Amino acid sequence: MIWSISWRNVWRNKIRSLAIILAVTIGLFGGIFSYAFMMGMSVQRTNAAIEYEISNIQIHNPKFLLNEEINFTINNPNKLIPIIEKTPGVKAVCSRIKCPGMASTAITGTGVVINGINPESEKQVSKLYTKLTSGKYFEKGDKIPVVIGHKLAKKLKAKVGSKIVVTVANTKGIITYGAYIVIGIYKTGNDSFDEVNIFVESEGFSKLISFDKNKTSEIAILLNNNDDTKKVADLLNIKLKNETTEKNITIETWEQIQPTLNAMTSMMDIMSYIFLIIILIALAFGIVNTMLMVVMERVRELGMLMAIGMNHKKVFSMIMLETIFLSIIGGIFGIVISIFIVNYFNVHGIDLAVVGEGFNSLGYSSIVYLQANNVFYIEAAILVVITAIISSIYPALKALKLNPAEAVREEA
Amino acid sequence: MGIIDIKNLHKVYTDTKIPVKAVNGIDLSFQEGEFTAIVGPSGSGKTTFLNMVGGLDTPTEGEIIIDGTNISHLKSRQLIDYRLNHIGFVFQAYNLIPVLTAIENVAFIMQLQGKSKKVRNKRAKELLDAVGIGDKINNRPGDLSGGQQQRVSVARALASKPKFILADEPTANLDSKSTSDLLDMMLKMNKESKITFIFSTHDQRVMDKARRIITIDDGLVVKDEKVDK
Known part of the structure; x- marks a missing residue:
């Protein structure tokens, strides 16, 4: 009956109870x-980094x-590539010639990384080709094609069809020049990547810089499942033990290549909890205040209950249960509403076009798709219910301190 | 030896600037089946005395022996148990639980005693029949008149099968008709079931029905008279 009394007590003052539930x-x-917002941002950033920039694992000298x-x-x-391709969990492998250089138009020039x-x-490893805002990706028959980022295009005042001169030191250290025609402009959402990376066909580029066709600068590996990154990297380290031992190659996961990505995810995770705890502390004060009002309003009733023989444990439980009921109802509503809204924006995303530039310059997409795990x-x-329990302790103890002899004579 | 034996009872409140002697040495004995009114002016020590007899307050000195148990030395938790199982309370303001129906209010005390649902519902129904509101068992206190609420309160007091019932100004909030009906009902129970009632009252109508009237003043019994009716 204690449960029943507590439940019915919740609805004695409907407006007050609804306010606390709300x-x-x-x-x-x-x-x-x-x-969900912070996780959406960081997961998107990580996925973007894997899908467009670094893939899951990279191998270098x-x-x-x-x-x-x-x-x-x-x-x-x-x-190496055939061995890697046969490794369980590996989806696709590609190699890149990578070197720093200078990209110039008739107007201006800037430092770039030539890929x-x-x-x-x-295309099997990087989805960059899906991020073209104008022009097209590489096709057979293209003459000296280059794909550049939108940020670089803006900086060089280049557009599709513009000519770009790439200046680079060849393998002998001699400065060489190559002219390229912009065939596509991409936008990944990470401005710093888009400003620096240009993509050319390796065949022509290797000739330009006298690069041995049988060598490469980078091997990028895409996995079927990102969660297997560490496992596959360990497996590759075993399979390619001779190469790694002789320090011919180094195998790195995306977390090692860009540790800030993981740190950012962890930081956002912590920030979410801090934010939640701040909300819960504010909520706790509200609950304490409400439950103190409840106790003060029911002094005579509580005095009577203690006078007729209701022990402290039961009086305490009754007050606690009332708070727990309120928090559980509020909790259920909160979670149901959150699931609906998070799922909606998980599909449709929140377009932060107003601050999009700022987001992009930090490497984050301006459309955030909310994500929250179960x-x-x-x-x-659970934290809400624990908060409710903790915040109802003081009012419940206050009830126990009532003197039943005096409380039963209290004016209503 | 009576059902309640009180020896040299004192109560001094020391939490005030000047210690207040509320009860100043009372010796009394109550027999089973008595219908007693305790009267006296405000501040006479009547309420303090009843609080101690009801186990709601502890004496500074003296003994209260109820059916062989000295309750003056019981600890707070033991007193709660004692009140639950041995004393019935009827309060001036009824003090029913507003969210429970009449039958639930009566059954509640039996649930605190750990009785089964079947037993407590059966007894609650019987008691509500006995106090004359068997047709309103599913009404909540807010749907009952003052007199009806006080009847539920009496049924609740009886539910735990106490050794006696302490009624604190039970008629103070009732009209003449309700007072008369309630007192007749209590008297009938007293006669038929030998239930011991101790009233604290200012109400002449209660005094008129009482078989023993104890007058307290300045914390002392100044008059203890038995009335033959």
Whole structure:
């Protein structure tokens, strides 16, 4: 009957109860929404980095990682790639010639990273070709084609069809020049990537810089499942043990290549919890206040209950249960609303066009697709109930301190 | 030896600037089946005395022995248990649980005692029949008149099968008709079931029905008279 009394007590003052239920609902929704927003941003950033920029795993000459010098190459890619392709979990592999250089138009010039690629194998690993805002991706028959980022295009005042001169030191250290025609302009959402990386066909580029066709600067590996990255990297380290031991190559996961991505995800995760805790603290004060009012309004009734023989444990439980019911109702509403809204924006995204430039310059997409895992929903709901329990302790203890002899004579 | 034996009962409140002697040495004995009114002016110590007899307050000195148990030395938790199982309370303002129906209010105390649902519902129904509101068992207190609520309160007090019932100004909020009906009902129970009632009252109508009237003033019993009726 204690449960029944507590449940019915919840509905004695409907407006007050609804206000606290609403507070719990909004608080929980706020916490989940902010988490889903931050997670959406960081997951999108990570996925974008994997899909358009670095893929899951990369292999380099260890010296290349210290100095992106054209001569620090992987000397036997034709031997390594088939081994990599046969490794479980690997979806696709491609190789790139990569070196720093200068891209210029008649108007201006800027430093870039030139990526010499095989368009066919590159398409299997990188989805950059899906991010073209104008022009097209590489096709057979294109003459000296180059694909550049929108940020670089803006900087060079280039457009599709514009001529770009690439200046680069060849393998002998001699400065050479190559003219290219812009055939496509891409936009990944990461301005700093788009401003620096240009893509040319490796065949022509290798001739320009006298690069040995049987060598490469970088092997990029795309996996079927990102969660297997560490496992596959470990497996490759075993399979290519001879190469790694002799320090001919270094195998790195995307987390090692761009540790900031992982750090950002962890930071956003922590920030979400901090935000949720701040909301819960505010909620706790609201619950304490409401439940104190409840106790103060029911002094005579509580005194009577203690006078007729209701022990402290039961009185305490009754107040606690009332708070728990309120928080559970609010929690359920909060979670249901959050699931609907998060799922909606997971599909449709939130377009932050107004601040899009700022987001892009930080590497984040201006359209955020919310994401929240089920664990967070459960954790948030549990935290709300724990908050309710903790915040009802003080009012419940206050009830226990009532003197039943005096309380039963209290004026209503 | 009576059902309640009170020896040299004192209560001094020391939480005020000047200690207040509320009860100043009371010796009394109540027998089973008595219908007693305790009267006295406000501030006479009547309420303090009843609080101690009801186990809601502890004496500074003296003993309260109820059916052989000295409750003056019981700890707070033991007193709660004692009140639950041995004392019935009827309050001036009825003090029913507003969210429970009449039958649930009566059954609630039996649930605190750990009785089964079947037992408590059966007894609650019987008691509500006995106090004359068997047709309103599913009404909540807000749907009952003052007199009806006080009847539920009496049924609740009886539900735990107490050794006696303490009624604190039970008629103070009732009209003449309700007062008369309630007192007749209590008297009938007293006669038929030998239930011991102790009233604290200012109400002449209660005093008129009482078989023993104890007058307290300045924390002392100044008059203890038995009335033959």
